[in-house]
Structure formats: C-alpha cells, structure tokens
Amino acid sequence: MEAQPRFRMTPQRQVIIECLKIHRGHPTADEVFRLVRRDLPRISLATVYRNLEILTEAGLIRRYAGYGQRRYEGNPEPHYHVRCLDCGRLEDAPLKPVASLENDVRKHSRYLITGHHLEFEGLCPACQVARHAAFKQENNKEVRENV
Amino acid sequence: MEAQPRFRMTPQRQVIIECLKIHRGHPTADEVFRLVRRDLPRISLATVYRNLEILTEAGLIRRYAGYGQRRYEGNPEPHYHVRCLDCGRLEDAPLKPVASLENDVRKHSRYLITGHHLEFEGLCPACQVARHAAFKQENNKEVRENV
DNA sequence: GTCGGTGCAAACACTTTGCATACCT
C-alpha cells in the first residue's frame, strides 16, 4: 500500500479554514489571501493556493469554478448557489438539495453519477440598483445629445 | 442611443459555429482552434477567442466555466450537463430542464433570477474502466511488495 | 473612405512549481 503523506494542521491551514467558515461570500484565492494576512502577515500567496488545494482534496472545504477565477467555501454540506452575472458574487441559494435529480439521470446515463451542482444566475440586489442607475444615466445622455 | 457595432458573419465565425454544432463534446477554446484550422489553416487563436466571446454575447453559442478551462457548445437550447471528474469531459445530461426550480428560489431570494445551470458529476464509461484497471494494478503491486 | 475583422505577438491574470529554509516529532 502506498503510504500517503501525513497531513499536518498548521496555523496557516487553521486560519484559512477559519476565514472560510466566517466569510459568507465564497471568496477567491486572492481574497482568502488578503483575509488570512490579517492574522498571518507573512503568509505567501503560494501557501494559500497550496492549502486551498490540499484542504479541498481532504474534503474540509469546497471549491467552485467561477467564470473568472475559482471560489472557495468552508461549508462542506451539499447546497446550491446563486451567482451574480454582473459582479460574480456567489451566495448560497435558499433551496434544499433535490436528491431525486441524480436518480433521474442515472436511469438514462452510462455515467457513474456521484454528485451534482445547481447554480442559479441573476443579479444581486446591489447590481440591480447599479443597472437601474446606469440605465437612467444612459437616457439622460441621450436627451442631452438630442438637444 | 449608443450605436453598437454592426455584427458581421465572417467565414471564421461561420466555421466556429459549424464546429460547435457538429462537435457533441463541448470543446475548449483550444480544441475549437484545432478543429477550425482544418478549414481555415491561417486562423489565429486570438480570433477564435475573440469570436467565441462575441458569439456567446450574441447568444449564438454557450460558454461554461470548467475547472481548468472554459468549454463551448453550439446548442443554445437550455439543457443540463454531466462532467467526468477524471477526464473533464462535458456531455449533455438526459434530463429535461426543471422550470420550477427557479421559482422556488425566487420566493426566498432577493436576487433577480434569470436562469440556472445544473451539472452532474461522476465518471464517464471510459474513466470507470481506467479506474478499475488502475485499481487492479495497484493490488498486484501490493502483492509483489509483500512477498 | 470607413468600419469592423483578422493575424501576430506581447501582455495579462490566475495558478502551480522549484528550491532553500524552517518546523515538528
């Protein structure tokens, strides 16, 4: 049997996990880095990336592919997400996981299904406001141009 | 009103769309590039990226965030996907879109919900076989080591 | 002639890796 490397819970890893538990907003690696640096000013970005990877492998945190960059969260319970199309923010969706979905697919697919992700997309409250503001400004400009 | 640039259907764009229509496997930008180059050997990767972006904006194709790189498809109809955890392959899932999901979230969220993505994950047939083979080999090695 | 599109190369953003040092047991 391969003896896999022993896992050590270092201060860096503890703080990273802690940040992800507290932070509700599914931060990117860079955001985690900035947060962790408050407690550990000498931590390097490489350490953050390495540990986000290792902790994800270990199942202690979760990782999501974003459209730009990856996002992480400390909640390992299965749940769904809402993503803002304008600002990229990722939040938990108020909907319990629907277990039956996987069974529906198993019946008709040759894949061995092990899980699923459901992500809603739309506009967060702040970006809805921003869009309205932009729209108004656009209209004003048009009026001015037509004078 | 801003006069937005007029859209031209160039040969490059036609071929890109054509490739995506034919290709069932949700190729990456690089894969699209290699396919398109068969018809247009002088096309550049930058053109492929630019046009994948523009065609996505125009709603003629769709884009998905992968764990490594983005994937594209020519089918603009809403549908779900299955992703292989080992090889990253992305395929259509045999499950009709469930319209009620979005309404469930709208009731309890301040987001303006405009759509959703459902992605199943698991192992494709080929990678199931590969895992079994790897497992057997691992066992053999172990036996040999214990002699 | 104008405007949009292309190819090429350089720049970019995000992530991973190599290496010497430091830590823990």
Add this chain to the structure above:
DNA sequence: AGGTATGCAAAGTGTTTGCACCGAC
C-alpha cells in the same frame, strides 16, 4: 534525522489586448 510545510521567485496556462493590415460596403 526524516518527513512535511513555508516563503519567495520563477514558470506555466489559459485568455485578452494593441496594432498594423485587410476587405466589404
């Protein structure tokens, strides 16, 4: 000592951008 983690810098990947040229209207 032996194995694991860290910080730093360099390298890697995938994607975007600047720019000169081209081609359709």
